[in-house]
Amino acid sequence: MTTAVQSLPDGHVINEYVIDKLVGIGGFGLTYLATDQNLNLPVAIKEYFPTDIASRGGAGDDDTSIRPSGDANRETFEWGLTRFLDEARTLATFRHPNIVRVMRFFQANATAYMVMEFVQGAALTDWMQTRRPLSQATIEKIALPLIEGLGIIHRTSYLHRDVKPGNIYIREDDSPVLLDFGSARSTSGGRDLTAIVSPGYAPVEQYSESSTQGPWTDLYAIGGVMYWMVTGKKPVDATARLKNDPQPRAADIGDPAFYTREFLSAIDWALMPDEQQRPQSSGELLARLRGRLVQPVTQDTDRTQPLDTPYADATGHTRTVPTPQQQPTSIPVDTAQLREIEGELAKHIGPLASMLVRKAAKNNTSIEGVIEAVAREIDDEQDRSVFTQRMKENTRPPSSRSSHGDRTEVPTQLAAARFSIDVLERAEKRLAQHIGAIARVIVKKAAMRARDEGELYLIIADEIADQNDRKAFIRKAISASRKV
Numbered sequence: 211m212t213t214a215v216q217s218l219p220d221g222h223v224i225n226e227y228v229i230d231k232l233v234g235i236g237g238f239g240l241t242y243l244a245t246d247q248n249l250n251l252p253v254a255i256k257e258y259f260p261t262d263i264a265s266r267g268g269a270g271d272d273d274t275s276i277r278p279s280g281d282a283n284r285e286t287f288e289w290g291l292t293r294f295l296d297e298a299r300t301l302a303t304f305r306h307p308n309i310v311r312v313m314r315f316f317q318a319n320a321t322a323y324m325v326m327e328f329v330q331g332a333a334l335t336d337w338m339q340t341r342r343p344l345s346q347a348t349i350e351k352i353a354l355p356l357i358e359g360l361g362i363i364h365r366t367s368y369l370h371r372d373v374k375p376g377n378i379y380i381r382e383d384d385s386p387v388l389l390d391f392g393s394a395r396s397t398s399g400g401r402d403l404t405a406i407v408s409p410g411y412a413p414v415e416q417y418s419e420s421s422t423q424g425p426w427t428d429l430y431a432i433g434g435v436m437y438w439m440v441t442g443k444k445p446v447d448a449t450a451r452l453k454n455d456p457q458p459r460a461a462d463i464g465d466p467a468f469y470t471r472e473f474l475s476a477i478d479w480a481l482m483p484d485e486q487q488r489p490q491s492s493g494e495l496l497a498r499l500r501g502r503l504v505q506p507v508t509q510d511t512d513r514t515q516p517l518d519t520p521y522a523d524a525t526g527h528t529r530t531v532p533t534p535q536q537q538p539t540s541i542p543v544d545t546a547q548l549r550e551i552e553g554e555l556a557k558h559i560g561p562l563a564s565m566l567v568r569k570a571a572k573n574n575t576s577i578e579g580v581i582e583a584v585a586r587e588i589d590d591e592q593d594r595s596v597f598t599q600r601m602k603e604n605t606r607p608p609s610s611r612s613s614h615g616d617r618t619e620v621p622t623q624l625a626a627a628r629f630s631i632d633v634l635e636r637a638e639k640r641l642a643q644h645i646g647a648i649a650r651v652i653v654k655k656a657a658m659r660a661r662d663e664g665e666l667y668l669i670i671a672d673e674i675a676d677q678n679d680r681k682a683f684i685r686k687a688i689s690a691s692r693k694v
Contacts, residue, residue, distance in 0.1 A: 297391065352380070410434055555584050
């Protein structure tokens with residue numbers, strides 16, 4: 211019996227939904243176009259159906275339940291079902307105009323269903339056929355909102371893991387939306403039913419279960435989508451790029467009549483085969499594309515864009531990346547003020563706050579400038595306004611705070627209420643190897659924001675200046691924490 215035959219039949223009613231037709235088949239399940247009878251609206255419904263280990267029916271012609279294929283697969287099937295429901299709960303919390311919206315989820319037929327908005331429009335692959343070549347402004351209007359949406363996903367410790375042209379739709383108003391979270395998983399660990407890989411868009415770490423995946427994994431994929439939009443060619447399979455990389459750089463083959471070298475070099479940065487040489491967060495890639503972050507110079511200096519090359523930013527204005535001599539003098543560091551800004555910003559954007567505040571402090575001559583710079587990272591306009599006003603009111607000279615004590619110190623008992631003393635001491639000891647005795651204060655403060663030990667290490671790792679040391683710290687620390 212084929213998977214198509216095992217799908218729910220057209221016209222089948224499940225809860226308030228009528229199945230119109232099967233529209234997608236994946237390793238984790240089936241996707242249907244359906245009609246919500248209460249609202250008379252089209253919806254997309256994903257059914258948990260791991261076809262490799264399960265089948266439909268078996269108890270009569272009217273049996274539409276999903277059953278594991280034998281007792282040997284029962285534990286894996288039930289684990290996958292729990293994971294599907296957990297992910298549905300997480301995805302339902304996402305609120306971003308460029309991420310497909312999960313409206314509800316429910317259980318029936320001994321399996322689970324996820325109800326999503328039905329996107330009216332066309333797949334990016336079809337939409338582009340009559341529009342090549344795309345201008346830089348058009349690509350930015352598609353890519354930048356998607357990168358922002360990925361940032362929302364990453365802040366919940368999830369990865370999409372299957373960003374590709376076929377999973378990007380262009381609505382009728384030309385706005386993009388990222389679809390198909392069937393491959394999404396949490397970075398907090400655990401097993402997977404299977405590794406989903408889309409050649410050309412999946413980085414090399416996605417081919418191995420033992421490799422560390424993170425935001426940089428999805429950013430490689432969105433870089434691949436941008437490369438395809440610029441060149442018309444799918445990127446070379448990542449496994450073929452590890453030695454003697456045969457892929458031409460976007461900066462070398464992109465049409466200079468359409469694209470600036472700064473824009474093209476940002477795409478090449480996202481597509482670096484070595485994960486440590488890629489942007490580590492959506493915020494970093496967005497800053498680069500918007501002209502606010504200069505790509506670090508690598509050993510391959512002849513492949514690095516000169517710093518003083520003019521380019522057009524996302525708004526179309528011509529700008530020039532300043533050379534190091536042109537960079538503004540950084541403000542005198544007031545640790546208390548910067549940490550207060552970090553703490554408030556982290557409520558909106560998560561652990562990325564620490565890195566952004568440090569960079570803003572290097573590129574602004576006043577604390578007000580730092581506040582305004584980092585406030586741009588808050589998507590919601592009202593939240594951004596409240597943040598800016600509150601921070602400008604609260605950032606006072608250290609002398610005016612002396613009567614209140616050190617506001618950056620988090621009492622030990624409060625941190626210990628969220629994590630065991632052993633966990634806190636272990637984190638302090640590891641971080642102290644990089645930054646010294648101040649690690650104790652950093653860990654206590656981070657413990658008040660982290661949801662689990664893994665996120666605790668992600669937050670405190672921002673204090674490690676060297677990028678390679680930071681990534682090694684995260685890997686070793688999280689690996690060790692899972693063994694405890």
